[in-house]
Amino acid sequence: MFDALSERLGSIFDGLTGRGALSDKDVSEALREIRVALLEADVALPVVKEFVEKVKTRAVGEEVIRSVKPGQQVIKIVYDALVDMLGADEEESHLRVDTPPAVVMMAGLQGSGKTTTTGKIAKRLADRGKKKVLLASLDVRRPAAMEQLAILAKQAGETVSSLPIIAGQLPADIARRAMQAAKIGGYDVLILDTAGRTSIDEQMMAEAAEIAAIANPSEVLLVADALTGQDAVETARRFHERLPLTGLVLTRMDGDGRGGAALSMRAVTGLPIKFLGVGEKLDGLDAFDAKRVAGRILGQ
Amino acid sequence: LGRRKLDEDTLEELQDLLITSDMGTRVAARVTKGLAKGRFDKEISGDEIRLALAEEIEEILKPREKVVDFSDGPRPRIVLFVGVNGSGKTTTIGKIASKLKDQGAKALLVAGDTFRAAAVEQLKVWGARADIPVLAKDTGADAAGLVYEAVERAKAQDLDLVLVDTAGRLQNKAELMSELAKVVRVVRKIDPDAPHDVILVLDATVGQNALSQVEAFRHTAGVTGLVMTKLDGTAKGGVLVAIAEAYDLPIHFIGIGEKAEDLRPFSAEAFAKALVGIKAP
Ligand SMILES: Nc1nc2c(ncn2[C@@H]2O[C@H](COP(=O)(O)OP(=O)(O)OP(=O)(O)O)[C@@H](O)[C@H]2O)c(=O)[nH]1
Ligand SMILES: Nc1nc2c(ncn2[C@@H]2O[C@H](COP(=O)(O)OP(=O)(O)OP(=O)(O)O)[C@@H](O)[C@H]2O)c(=O)[nH]1
Ligand SMILES: [K+]
Ligand SMILES: [Mg+2]
Ligand SMILES: [Mg+2]
Numbered sequence: 001m002f003d004a005l006s007e008r009l010g011s012i013f014d015g016l017t018g019r020g021a022l023s024d025k026d027v028s029e030a031l032r033e034i035r036v037a038l039l040e041a042d043v044a045l046p047v048v049k050e051f052v053e054k055v056k057t058r059a060v061g062e063e064v065i066r067s068v069k070p071g072q073q074v075i076k077i078v079y080d081a082l083v084d085m086l087g088a089d090e091e092e093s094h095l096r097v098d099t100p101p102a103v104v105m106m107a108g109l110q111g112s113g114k115t116t117t118t119g120k121i122a123k124r125l126a127d128r129g130k131k132k133v134l135l136a137s138l139d140v141r142r143p144a145a146m147e148q149l150a151i152l153a154k155q156a157g158e159t160v161s162s163l164p165i166i167a168g169q170l171p172a173d174i175a176r177r178a179m180q181a182a183k184i185g186g187y188d189v190l191i192l193d194t195a196g197r198t199s200i201d202e203q204m205m206a207e208a209a210e211i212a213a214i215a216n217p218s219e220v221l222l223v224a225d226a227l228t229g230q231d232a233v234e235t236a237r238r239f240h241e242r243l244p245l246t247g248l249v250l251t252r253m254d255g256d257g258r259g260g261a262a263l264s265m266r267a268v269t270g271l272p273i274k275f276l277g278v279g280e281k282l283d284g285l286d287a288f289d290a291k292r293v294a295g296r297i298l299g300q
Numbered sequence: 301l302g303r304r305k306l307d308e309d310t311l312e313e314l315q316d317l318l319i320t321s322d323m324g325t326r327v328a329a330r331v332t333k334g335l336a337k338g339r340f341d342k343e344i345s346g347d348e349i350r351l352a353l354a355e356e357i358e359e360i361l362k363p364r365e366k367v368v369d370f371s372d373g374p375r376p377r378i379v380l381f382v383g384v385n386g387s388g389k390t391t392t393i394g395k396i397a398s399k400l401k402d403q404g405a406k407a408l409l410v411a412g413d414t415f416r417a418a419a420v421e422q423l424k425v426w427g428a429r430a431d432i433p434v435l436a437k438d439t440g441a442d443a444a445g446l447v448y449e450a451v452e453r454a455k456a457q458d459l460d461l462v463l464v465d466t467a468g469r470l471q472n473k474a475e476l477m478s479e480l481a482k483v484v485r486v487v488r489k490i491d492p493d494a495p496h497d498v499i500l501v502l503d504a505t506v507g508q509n510a511l512s513q514v515e516a517f518r519h520t521a522g523v524t525g526l527v528m529t530k531l532d533g534t535a536k537g538g539v540l541v542a543i544a545e546a547y548d549l550p551i552h553f554i555g556i557g558e559k560a561e562d563l564r565p566f567s568a569e570a571f572a573k574a575l576v577g578i579k580a581p
Contacts, residue, residue: 111386143425229507
């Protein structure tokens with residue numbers, strides 16, 4: 001279990017078994033290894049620091065040294081703390097989409113997986129909840145973004161459709177038109193896909209905030225790449241500042257990245273991770289599972 | 301930052317600064333060690349520290365700085381763009397294509413992403429902007445077959461250049477990676493020297509996984525050069541320094557936006573300075 005950290009901690013704790021107490025040196029050496037392991041898993045530095053402090057407090061009180069395998073004992077403390085921080089008690093991925101037409105808004109950096117995830121969520125709502133879902137692309141920038149969403153709507157199921165494309169219309173106006181269409185068409189859920197934007201593009205961030213103000217979404221999901229590195233903190237913080245975010249989606253969890261961004265973004269925003277993207281196809285959407293993500297971060 | 305002593309604490313702070321750029325713990329340690337040489341325990345100003353750090357980083361990156369003019373060289377020059385999903389392959393091709401228009405090169409774009417919804421339409425928009433033809437088949441078509449056709453056509457029509465888009469794929473997906481290997485194999489059948497360039501497109505927001513991307517795509521597709529996109533955001537792209545240390549791969553361009561003109565030749569000096577927070581003059 002947890003090869004990466006096991007190896008690191010093993011070398012520190014091997015031979016310690018049976019000794020009376022951990023020395024300060026043992027403890028700080030172990031904490032340093034944990035720090036490096038987390039950084040290598042792409043957990044952002046400020047979050048690593050906070051986490052290591054937490055583990056330190058927990059480890060001090062425990063009788064690590066008397067256990068048969070002190071290294072494993074420390075790893076268990078780390079693992080439990082990770083699961084805790086990732087949101088162990090959260091309910092299974094649930095979207096608040098009960099009052100029709102409920103609006104879900106997608107936001108995030110360029111290429112993070114918003115449009116694909118829009119299709120995936122639509123399919124999930126259609127398959128499991130028998131919901132009638134309307135998809136609308138507010139992306140007037142990326143070439144063929146609207147066509148991409150229209151194709152995905154077709155693939156997502158009988159009860160999923162996309163808003164007809166009107167060239168030249170501005171995002172805010174498309175949002176209004178979509179809300180109107182969702183009401184008239186008797187849709188349960190309207191999902192607004194937005195263009196990708198960097199968090200420091202003031203004009204684009206203001207546009208996103210305006211869309212949220214117009215549409216009054218019951219869910220605003222920040223879609224982020226699970227392969228994200230240290231920038232996860234900055235991106236999450238800035239999007240959280242400007243938009244009424246309600247949850248996170250981590251895509252590309254089917255990669256071999258360690259997924260530290262999940263911990264970073266969760267820690268910075270305090271928001272639940274609602275889904276994990278695990279493939280390019282529309283069925284590649286999993287409910288969030290803190291244990292699985294914690295295991296991944298530790299290099300399982 | 302005022303003047304301060306370059307002691308252990310300061311060095312640790314600097315190392316942390318580098319880590320937050322995605323440089324990785326090991327390379328960050330090496331860079332700060334280099335900085336400390338001859339300066340340890342001496343008084344130094346914040347500006348001096350930044351400049352010295354930038355110099356250390358530039359030294360690592362400089363050998364990798366290599367501007368490339370795809371419209372030059374072998375004819376037809378076959379250039380393949382590869383990388384994980386959403387890294388910016390199609391957009392980068394669009395940007396390069398837009399430049400070619402000004403240079404008057406006879407080029408062809410190939411919509412080798414026959415998988416993702418509207419990938420073909422996306423490339424066609426870029427082709428129309430650059431006034432360069434796009435060879436495409438329907439979604440679901442065999443990518444290798446399409447690329448074969450493209451290279452044959454380039455030979456027959458005596459084109460200068462073929463820019464081939466490919467579907468995004470995660471490097472741990474064996475099946476998708478072997479499809480990419482097949483594309484390369486098929487091109488080689490027509491011309492043993494082709495593809496002349498295999499450009500791995502990396503997203504600046506990606507962390508340590510970029511190293512594994514380089515390793516896998518190099519192994520599968522024989523990557524010859526790198527492009528890093530999305531440096532207009534808050535991500536610093538420090539993992540490029542770790543890559544430059546580990547691999548002898550030229551870095552050609554950086555992407556700094558979504559528009560045709562948002563592509564710059566890679567400059568080791570500018571990149572190093574931006575990474576440590578020295579603003580461009
Ligand atoms: N392997 C994998 N690929 C994914 C996943 N989610 C999305 N993708 C791929 O990532 C790429 C980008 O996805 P999009 O949905 O277009 O991303 P986006 O955020 O809408 O992009 P922009 O609109 O340009 O900002 C595509 O190639 C998708 O197929 C995932 O969970 N796993
Ligand atoms: N801010 C910024 N966005 C970029 C840059 N390069 C590409 N993008 C955006 O990133 C998103 C994904 O770009 P694509 O060119 O579609 O990426 P791709 O690698 O072809 O994606 P797939 O084919 O789905 O794997 C688009 O929204 C682009 O506009 C860049 O340098 N800066
Ligand atoms: K449908
Ligand atoms: Mg999109
Ligand atoms: Mg593409």
